[in-house]
Every structure is written in C-alpha cells, then in structure tokens.
Amino acid sequence: MSAREDVLDALEQILIRDGERAATLDAVAAQAGVSKGGLLYHFGSKKALVEGLADRMRERAALDAQQMAEAPDGPSIYYVRTSVFEDTPFDRTLVAATRLSGGDDAPVHAAFADVREGWLALIREEVGDAATAEAIMLIGDGLYYNAVLDPAFPSGDVGRESSMAGLLAVVERLREEARGA
Amino acid sequence: MSAREDVLDALEQILIRDGERAATLDAVAAQAGVSKGGLLYHFGSKKALVEGLADRMRERAALDAQQMAEAPDGPSIYYVRTSVFEDTPFDRTLVAATRLSGGDDAPVHAAFADVREGWLALIREEVGDAATAEAIMLIGDGLYYNAVLDPAFPSGDVGRESSMAGLLAVVERLREEARGA
C-alpha cells in the first residue's frame, strides 16, 4: 500500500524540481526506489499515474478548504497568506499539478477548476462583493503562480516574503471596504 | 529571412495550442511548412530555437512597455486591462513563453524576470506605494495566468470578460487611495 504513495511522492518531487518533461516513468521509478515494471504494476500507464496525482489533489484540497473556512483571520487573508510555498503535502501536490497545466491533461484541469471554484466561493461569502472577492483571489493567484514559475523555486524568494505584510494590509483594507459598502 | 519568422510563429502556435511536450522539432517544422532539416538550418538546435523565442519576447515587450508608459488611463489600468488574451503578436509570444516556464530554460526565465521588472517599475512609479503597486500587478498576473493555464484557452472565457469592469473599478480605487495617502 505504501509503494503507491511513494510513487506519487516521487512524481511530485520530480515535477516540482525539474518540470514536466523530466517526469518520465524511468525517472519517477528511480526516485521512488522501484523498477519501471514495479511502478507500472501500481499505475498501468502514465495517464493513470497523472490521474492518481489529480485524485490526491482533490483529497488534499478538501482538507485545506476546511482549514480555510475556519481560519481565525478569515478566508481572504488565509488564501493570500498561504499562497507562498510552505512545503506542506498539499502545497507539493498543488505545485506538481500546476507543472502539468500547460498540457492537455483533462483530469488535472478538471480538478483545478473544481478546487478554484471552492476557494472563490469562500472568499465571496466573506467579503460580499463579487469584484472585490475576485481581486483578492487574483492577488493570491498571482503570488502563487509567480513563485511556482520562478526558476529559483522552491529555494525561496526572500524579496517576496518581506513584502507580504504590506500586501496583507492591502487585502484587509479591500475586504473591510467591501464589507462596509 | 521570412522562414525564420515562420518557424517562430509555428513554435508559438504549437506551444499555445498543445503545450510544451507537443513542441517537437518535427511538429514545429510541419506547422511552419518546412522540413526538419530546413528548420535546423535556421536554428541549429532546439535550444537555439527556444532562445530565438526569448529574444523575440524581449523585443516585443520593449514595444509594449512604451505603450504602457504612455497609456491614457495609466500603467496600472493598462496592465490589468491587457492581462486578458487579445491575440496580438506580443500576447502570442508571451503565452508561448509561459508554456515553457515550468522547465529549466534559462533564457526564457531571464527574459521573463527582466520584462516583469519593467512592468512593476511603471506601476510603482504611478501609484507611489510599493505594496499597492504589487497588489495591482498581482491582480493582472493572476488574471493572465488563470487564462493561460485554462484548458479552454485561447477559445475565450466569457465569464472573465464580464467581470472585468468591476475588477478595473477595484484597481482604480486602490490606485487613488494610494495616491491620496
């Protein structure tokens, strides 16, 4: 039962570190410490392997949505605040899946659409105004994508971290203005 | 002289429509209407081909930065407003390059970093406050990445377009508040 999870961990690791093209069955098998044949016992094809990643993303996203809904500082701040890489299991899965977003992987795309819809709903519920909710979510999105697509990722972007406080202040102002309206 | 441009156009087309993995020399040559040998006369390797795309991106970005600096509604609004795909030559080059951002293409990454730095400088100059400038740029970034990474791209995302007016109002409010401070 653990070998399956090891393979998914290995896939994530390679996608995060080396990108989509590097995520071959050979490379994933080697990273997971199994042979290619062993890998293909658990996931019968590369397509099935990617679907396994999409499934894991849905599961972990559901847990994160719970956290977001119950966040003491509210879903808006939670979303922007957690849009920087923290190397949690969910972060790793999300970034790995993002690396596949350029291609035509239907399961991954569908999972992303559903997860994003849930996020936006929580933010909209908190701030009331649809345009403000979208603006707040986009700030988090921009933060996330910029970090993920950075060549230095995931070594960290110190400049970004120091500007987080000011950014959260802007988001909070946006939220309060929309609530007051 | 035109064959070179045709090849770059073909590379962009394939990256936009089918993603990074589909952009093989065979596919690009076929799309450009030349043989693989013919392609490799102009670009001696795949690496050289990608560098050609990065160079084109820098050239076209410089022209766009001029437009942005002189925009009647200001760089901030211009940036967010043009963060939706319009199928201009610059848009096509930018989206194509974004498709390569998951991998380890140093020339593409360097070009992106330089171009983005120029955008942020223009916005920061307009709004004064660094945190607000970053927030505004991130809204545009989020808008852009969401569109580009959408599976339906570039067929268009009608829902997004209808929310643009409200979003621009939020951006304008952010800008005016920062200016007044």
Next chain:
DNA sequence: GTCTATAGTACGATAGAC
C-alpha cells in the same frame, strides 16, 4: 508485488544530395 529484458515508437541531431 517486484524484477529484468525487450519490443516499438518518437525525439534531437547529422550527412550529404540538390
């Protein structure tokens, strides 16, 4: 459940004719 060996295809790049 995991391995080795191998089939079949696709890729990047070179050589040489025209």
Next chain:
DNA sequence: GTCTATCGTACTATAGAC
C-alpha cells in the same frame, strides 16, 4: 537554403521470470 535519409538515444509499454 531546403530537402531526404539515417544514426543514436530515450520514452512508454509489454512479457515473462521469480
């Protein structure tokens, strides 16, 4: 400047031993 033909490698996937 563009073509066809080809080499060597790397990829996905299968077959069959253990």
